[in-house]
Amino acid sequence: MAVKELEVKLISIPDNLLDVVYTACRTCYSPDGAIEIFDNITPDNEKKLNLIKRVISSGHYSTIEHIQLSFAINNVSRALTHQLVRHRHMSFSQKSQRYVKEKGEFDYITPLTIRHNPKLNEKFESLMTQIANTYQEFIEAGIKSEDARAILPNATASSMVASLNLRELIHIANLRLCTRAQLEIRILVQKMCDLVIEKEPWLSEHLVPKCVRLGYCDEDKSCGRMKPKNG
Numbered sequence: 001m002a003v004k005e006l007e008v009k010l011i012s013i014p015d016n017l018l019d020v021v022y023t024a025c026r027t028c029y030s031p032d033g034a035i036e037i038f039d040n041i042t043p044d045n046e047k048k049l050n051l052i053k054r055v056i057s058s059g060h061y062s063t064i065e066h067i068q069l070s071f072a073i074n075n076v077s078r079a080l081t082h083q084l085v086r087h088r089h090m091s092f093s094q095k096s097q098r099y100v101k102e103k104g105e106f107d108y109i110t111p112l113t114i115r116h117n118p119k120l121n122e123k124f125e126s127l128m129t130q131i132a133n134t135y136q137e138f139i140e141a142g143i144k145s146e147d148a149r150a151i152l153p154n155a156t157a158s159s160m161v162a163s164l165n166l167r168e169l170i171h172i173a174n175l176r177l178c179t180r181a182q183l184e185i186r187i188l189v190q191k192m193c194d195l196v197i198e199k200e201p202w203l204s205e206h207l208v209p210k211c212v213r214l215g216y217c218d219e220d221k222s223c224g225r226m227k228p229k230n231g
């Protein structure tokens with residue numbers, strides 16, 4: 001049984017991301033056909049970005065739905081994945097708890113707040129050991145893993161490939177980078193955004209919590225980063 005650290009890798013992003021979005025934007029406003037626009041793109045990235053920024057800021061988001069991104073994610077809790085799969089414009093392939101038996105020991109994610117409290121951390125670990133032993137006992141008694149998993153905790157570590165388009169990533173960043181979101185998912189989404197921004201720095205102004213986009217906080221309880229909506 002081991003405590004694992006969250007890992008995420010950007011495994012797919014188009015090399016010509018800017019050209020694809022630019023073609024989508026220009027196609028809406030140009031007498032030329034989409035193919036001619038794409039075939040005649042020049043290397044002038046500043047020109048492309050000027051148009052793209054104007055189009056996105058006017059809310060014309062379909063233009064960024066053409067960009068598909070895939071991430072390989074290791075060592076996140078089932079509590080996190082349960083939240084992530086609520087996003088309906090994402091595609092997932094997740095480690096199965098039916099086909100992959102936890103062999104007596106299972107990896108789990110200890111929330112940082114518990115990890116930083118030695119006394120509670122000890123209690124947490126002892127409970128995980130107890131669960132692992134009982135799980136193993138069930139498997140040895142012939143219970144199928146699809147039923148034995150009923151006793152595995154939300155902390156059980158999982159792994160997945162998650163894919164989404166750029167519009168959805170921006171939406172998820174707006175929601176899940178908010179300090180009202182759970183810490184583990186916030187850390188994951190921040191890492192996903194950082195990996196994309198590393199390739200496409202112009203996206204840093206979009207991959208932000210919603211308050212930065214709105215200019216105010218629309219949550220009931222503000223963390224203080226931005227003034228409340230009616231404050």
Ligand SMILES: Cc1cc2nc3c(=O)[nH]c(=O)nc-3n(C[C@H](O)[C@H](O)[C@H](O)COP(=O)(O)OP(=O)(O)OC[C@H]3O[C@@H](n4cnc5c(N)ncnc54)[C@H](O)[C@@H]3O)c2cc1C
Nearest residue numbers: 083086087088089090168171172175176178179180181182
């Ligand atoms: C801080 C926080 C706390 C939360 N707490 C809870 C909780 O206590 N309980 C709970 O159940 N959930 C909770 N959620 C989950 C939340 O309610 C959403 O289910 C989740 O964030 C997915 O967001 P979404 O629906 O905006 O986005 P997505 O599913 O990613 O969809 C993106 C956008 O597409 C559009 N869309 C997608 N599907 C439809 C549809 N069927 N009809 C119309 N428009 C659609 C919407 O505009 C939506 O915003 C919480 C989320 C956050 C960030």
